[in-house]
Amino acid sequence: MGTGGEGTARAQPFHCPYCGEPDLRPGEQHGTWYCLTCDRRWRLAFLGLGPGEHEGDA
């Protein structure tokens, strides 16, 4: 059903987490993105399943 067969799970962010604008471009490295609006480069990382054990433990 339309699988690319690349063997990589890619998550496409639709909005910049910093400014909320959708003007994103893929970065040079895998999982990195560049926001044209706020000029930020950031990484989209998979952290794991379930709630974090240290969530709210600050």
Ligand SMILES: [Zn+2]
């Ligand atoms: Zn931004």
